[in-house]
Each structure stands twice: as C-alpha cells, then as structure tokens.
Amino acid sequence: MFEKTLMAGNIAIAEGAISAGCHAYFGYPITPQNEILEHMSKRMPEEGRVFVQTESEIAAINMVHGAAASGCRAMTTTSSPGFSLKQEGISYLAGANLPAVIVNVMRGGPGLGNIGGAQGDYFQATKGGGHGDYRVIVLAPATVQEMMDFTMLAFELADKYRNPTIVLPDGFLGQAIEPVTMRAPVTKLPEKPWAITGAVGRAKNIINSFAMEPINDQPRIELIRQKLERIRQDEVRFESINLDDAALVIVAYGSAFRSAMTAMQMAREEGLKVGIFRPITLFPFPIKPLSDLSRKVKRFLVAEMSFGQLIEDVRLSLGADAQVELVNQFGGVPMSADEILEAIEKIMK
Amino acid sequence: MAQLEYNELETILYQKPEALEEHPFHFCPGCGHGIALRLVAEIIDELEIRERAICVASIGCSVNSYEYFNFDGLESAHGRAPAVATAIKRCHPHLIPFTYQGDGDLAAIGTAEIVHACARGENITTIFINNAIYGMTGGQMAPTTLTGMYSTSTPAGRKPSLAGYPIRVCEMLSTLEGTAYISRVALHSPAAVRKAKQAIKLAFRTQLAGLGMSLVEVLSPCPTNWRVEPVKALEWLAENMLPYYPLGEYKVIDAVAALKKEDHHA
C-alpha cells in the first residue's frame, strides 16, 4: 500500500506526527534535531495546520499547553538542553492532565555538551524531570521506522491517558537515514469534551493544575497516581532476542541496542550464548519481565551511552543475586559493537 | 443581589455582568483587580463574545481570574500566558483568547513571551495589571516598582544602583511592528476607570477585527502591599505612578484608529 522511502530519523518523526494528525507544532532550533523544525515549517502549512518557530523552548512547551488544552494534538521537539528548559512546562501538562508529545533527540551533556548522540537524559526523561508527583510515558525508538511509529504511538498514548508522552531517540538516530514504510494517516481523533473550545451551550471548562487548599489538591494528584498505575499495568513494551538459551543478557535501548545486536551476533559466532533484552517503554519500565528473566539468567551486561543511568533501573528490577556489569560510552561518543563484544568476552571467558 | 419589585418603570444601570460568576472575589479590599476584571466582563457582555472568550490566566493575584469569569479559561505557567494564548488563537482563530497578567508575570519572567507575541503580531489581547509590586507573594519588588519605593525586598526603598530602574512596558512594546493597539490607562478615578474601559474594549475590538496584537496596561492600586488604605492608595497612584507611567495610547495603527472613529459615529 505505502511504498518504502529513504528517510532520516528526524524527518520520520515529523512525518509520523503529521500522519498521527498532529495539528500544532512548536519548535526551536537546536542541533541535532533542526531538520524536524525545518521539515515542519514546510509541511505543516501545506497541511493547513499550525506551525510556530518560538522564541525559546520554554515558549514552545507552553504553546503545546495552549494547543493541547484547546483539544488539538500538539508536539514539540528539542534536544537535551532544550529538554531541560521544557521540564516546568511538562510538569504543568501532567498536572493539568493534558495530552502532548515531546521529542528529545538526545545529545552529549551535561551543560552545553556537544551534538553527538547520547543517552544521558535517561533519568530526566524517565523520572519526571519537572517538579511534583507525576511521570511521563517514555518510548525509546532504535530505528528510523520506529522514530515514525513511536511518534504516532506517542500521540495515541498521550490521548488515551491525557498525559504528556516523550519519544527519546538520540542524535545518531535523528541523523541516520534508513528505508521507511509510510503509515496510513490517522483520521479518527478522540473526542475531547473537556477542551477549551468556547463555552457554547455548555458549562465553562477550566484547565488548571492548582488548588489553593492542599486538601483539595490531593485528590487531583491521586487521580494522576491511579492513571500511572494503569499505565504500568497495560503499557509496558520490550523486545527479547535469543533469551531461550542465553547465559548472558545485554540490556540496551536506542543506538546502544543497535551496537549490542552486532556484538551479540559476533559473540554467537564465537559460541557465546548471548541474548538481548530491549526496553521499548522506558516508563513504564519493564520491571517484571526483567525480574522473571533473572530467575533463569544470572549475568547481565547493560550497554548504554551514559555514565550509568539505565543500569540503576536494571539493578532495581533484577534479584539481589544477579550480576550486572556496565559497558558504556558517553558525552556524545558512539559505542561500537567491538567494545560490547570485548566486555562480553571478559565476562564469559 | 436582592430582587426588588417596583411599580415605576425601573432601569438597572449597573449590575453584575453576565460574564462574571456569582463567586465573590478573593482580592484584598480596594484591589484594582476587582475593577479591571469587572471591566473585562462588562466588555465581553457588550461585545457578545462570552461563548468565544478564553481567559488565559497567569500566576499572581490574577491566577483565579478564570474562576470569576463565566466562560472557558485556563492557567498558564508564570510568564507564559502570551505563548499559551498564541497557540489557542492559532489553533482556533474564531476564539477570543486574552491574557490577564500582573507586572511580575509579564514584565519579569514573561518578558520574552510578551515581546515575541508582539513581534509576531499575534492576534490576541493582553490585559496587563501594573500595580508596581508582587502582590500574591506578599509585596516584593516588581520590575515596575518605582525608584525609592518600599517593598519587602527593597526595605530601604528601591535603589537603582542595586535594583535598576522600573520598566515602561507600553513604550517598549510599541516599537514592535506586530502591535496594533497599545494603551496605558489607570483606575485611580471614575473618569480614569471609564477611559480604561474604552481602551480595553478597543483592544478586544482590535482582536475581533483581526488587526494584530493589542495590549492595555492598567495602573492599579494594591492597598495591602503598598501599606496604604484603599482611598489613599488611589491618591498615591496618581501622585507617584502617573508621572513615571504617563497614560495614553502608545500604538494605534490606522485600522484601529478607524475602529475608534466608528465608535463616535455609532
């Protein structure tokens, strides 16, 4: 039905959003995701939709707030430093139960860092980088096709739970060019009677995240907590490869997962029984599947492009007697399959 | 409001606008917000846009404004109301979003948002309440606090060497191309309140006619944090704020001037 085309990851995000019926996009230039802003500046007006290049990432996330509150599917994309600037806005979106999609094409950091791909925003993205009791759904693509598909999925989950949802690729994936199959555009968007659309023939709608009296605020937050429980139960996604006979399991996502795949194949050729467990939802983190796995397998190797963030969640999920090693690069330096293979050999030989 | 029957024909001159809820205001006695909000509600009734009006509230004493209005409203993070309103207007051009902001919200943390909403010529309206103080948080210095003026964070009076100079927002924003109507008004006397209402109405009509950004700065009393009782607060405003913040229209593009003329003939 839809032909395959070659596309960069960043463009796949933009086209995924358009296919998902994203009506409003607000962006600010920051490498390595400028192509999304540029592509949307051309395509959104073509589709008769809203595009604004904003004065800051802060303005962009607050424009997402306005668009989402008025019932439109809305997205903003950025990279690590910009993602930090958006945290207050994301907390407001969560506090006001607003659906929105935020894409963070991660780069080396902290501070100004550099424009190389990295995974150093794991904590910020998955633990809720803003203030207050909330979490956000976090999807981690590892291919250009997934950049498109997970952006579309993000809109669906955001609307389903009325919660901000993050797509978390890194700079390498943003720039990578791979074949992609376009998806059928979403035509049926969910009804949003709660939205700010003008009080015509109904009582007024108010969207806020405030109650002067704490005792009135708690019920609001309790609803958010219950929603997160449902998300934890129903939305966990992960991928298992060669786990049946695995003696060592690599845990990795995004670009690190791609290097791990090659390393696993090389290790298998050397007769080493290696498997991979790939979290796709970084929140809700696949705790149970990992802890089940640890009954059978005792040795784990976390491969990530940060100085050790994913590894904390992996350790939390595994039993006390599981042995967890780390192989990593960070600061924008890519991780090669050879480094992972070396780590595998050191553990298994 | 008690309902009274009377045999003579009776016209009610002033009463609660339909665009306001019954909900009493939480503001302090003599607070300018209570007047400004009522003016906005009266105008929304007069222009018959209650079903299109969207209150984009900010953070400060103004935060509860959407509770008092009888139409859709939402809260925006401190300083970000112009961005929120931008998105609402662009997504739903038929709606009439207006931001209702204080001086801390607009002229301190939200400076970039208001400047760029003006620069982009967003077709929204901003009601900017300048009471030269942070009210909600208990009376700290605001960007519009006058030189020498006491506040809880300028205990010896605002010193330029330490805390710089108050910002004249209308003058600053009127240099931006995208602005269609910018006016500064005040609430210190009946005549001033009437002029304030005319300016706010023209601002909304500017948006209705799709002419670009409209902003009305309203010099407003804050008796509690000025530590002055309400009637004296209005006198203090006239004596101290008017000289530094001259009233008047700082930007009126031709199309808005034409709207004004229509008024006199209508």
Added chain:
Amino acid sequence: MATATQRKSNYVVIDSERCKGCHLCIAFCPKGVLKPASRINRMGYTPAEVNEKKTRECTGCGICALMCPDVAVTVHRLKKR
C-alpha cells in the same frame, strides 16, 4: 433597608456581605449618599451603606458601582411610567 415600594427616587443596593469596606464608593459618591455602616459584616469588614437621610439625592450616576472592586453595588435609576 427600606423596600423598593416606598422608593420614589433613584437608589443603590449594596450587598453588605460581599462588600469589603474599601469605602471607595463612599469617597467618590458626588452626593455623599453613602456612609460606613455601623456594624461589621460576616468577614469582619465595615461595609458601605446608603445614608437613608441622603438617599433622595442619589442621581443614579453609578460612580459607586464603577469604583467598586467587588461588584457589590447595583444602581437603579427610575423613569416615570
């Protein structure tokens, strides 16, 4: 408060429980028709009220309602039938 049926002139109604006693209406009434009440309301404010001796002088100009920060004033102007 006298009921309306005895009224033959313009009159003002002040919601004494909504009023916060800022007294702006008293200060700005051109005819001095309004005065501070002799009691406090539920919130502890001294509301404004109509001075019954002066009520005839009310011209229905509406300045009290214009200046009221709490929408506590309703102004009635009478037209002969």
